[in-house]
Amino acid sequence: MLSARSLFQEIIDNDDSYQLFCSIAASGEAQGGWENARIAALVPESMRDLAPKVTRHGADEDKHGRIFNGLLKKRGLEPVAVPPGTDYTMLLEQRGIGLAHEKLRRDQPLTEEDVLVYLSHSRVTEQRAADQMDMLVKYFGDHPEVGKAIRQICGDEDNHLAYCHEELLRLAYAGHGRAIQRTLRECALAEIAVYRDVSLAVMDHMGRILRWPGAKRTALALGIRAMYAYERAGGWRRMVQLRMPERRDPLGGPAEPAPAY
Numbered sequence: 714m715l716s717a718r719s720l721f722q723e724i725i726d727n728d729d730s731y732q733l734f735c736s737i738a739a740s741g742e743a744q745g746g747w748e749n750a751r752i753a754a755l756v757p758e759s760m761r762d763l764a765p766k767v768t769r770h771g772a773d774e775d776k777h778g779r780i781f782n783g784l785l786k787k788r789g790l791e792p793v794a795v796p797p798g799t800d801y802t803m804l805l806e807q808r809g810i811g812l813a814h815e816k817l818r819r820d821q822p823l824t825e826e827d828v829l830v831y832l833s834h835s836r837v838t839e840q841r842a843a844d845q846m847d848m849l850v851k852y853f854g855d856h857p858e859v860g861k862a863i864r865q866i867c868g869d870e871d872n873h874l875a876y877c878h879e880e881l882l883r884l885a886y887a888g889h890g891r892a893i894q895r896t897l898r899e900c901a902l903a904e905i906a907v908y909r910d911v912s913l914a915v916m917d918h919m920g921r922i923l924r925w926p927g928a929k930r931t932a933l934a935l936g937i938r939a940m941y942a943y944e945r946a947g948g949w950r951r952m953v954q955l956r957m958p959e960r961r962d963p964l965g966g967p968a969e970p971a972p973a974y
């Protein structure tokens with residue numbers, strides 16, 4: 714039977730697939746960390762109060778990168794190069810979603826519009842991260858090797874998502890509602906396609922490493938395409954709704970350390 718649980722079990726059990734999985738995850742988290750650190754440094758004067766939260770967001774993502782690298786080290790593995798087709802962050806940037814890295818490398822302050830784009834992009838990608846971590850915690854939250862790490866990351870991703878809701882609603886109340894809805898929609902529709910392509914690429918690599926038979930690979934690819942069809946038909950709407958979180962200001966304060974890693 715093909716299930717998310719059995720697939721991840723296989724990926725975790727084999728050193729080569731585990732190495733690729735942790736390397737892809739660590740690289741994506743580290744890129745997120747870099748982006749947030751740059752955005753924090755370039756937040757416009759009028760939005761200065763946001764900067765510490767963006768810094769914290771970046772510190773969390775950097776920490777996640779270190780956690781995934783720590784998981785590799787625990788098993789005596791080195792990180793491997795991330796195949797281009799599996800680079801979610803880079804592919805989103807190539808499609809013009811979020812803030813261009815070229816803009817972030819410059820030392821010019823961002824505009825309020827840029828911050829709106831950053832928060833909308835994060836609203837969508839943090840939803841994906843939170844959903845994936847929820848799935849991993851559901852099946853592997855008690856796993857002796859990865860359980861603790863994924864529970865910690867899951868809690869952080871939930872906070873990141875809550876922070877995006879809160880800050881975007883604040884901007885919406887301040888009169889940016891239409892621009893936010895437009896940007897969120899654009900981000901979500903691009904993200905679901907990138908997520909499909911990355912999922913296909915990751916599963917293709919895993920299939921080769923784990924020598925999955927053709928029928929299993931075909932079934933998996935069909936499943937990924939069916940998921941995309943569902944999201945394209947309306948599932949994407951869950952990524953653009955805004956709700957005020959119960960716990961406000963989840964990124965107030967410094968990042969919690971990850972002592973075990």
Ligand SMILES: [Fe+2]
Nearest residue numbers: 742773774777
């Ligand atoms: Fe993360």
Ligand SMILES: [Fe+2]
Nearest residue numbers: 839842870873
């Ligand atoms: Fe995150």
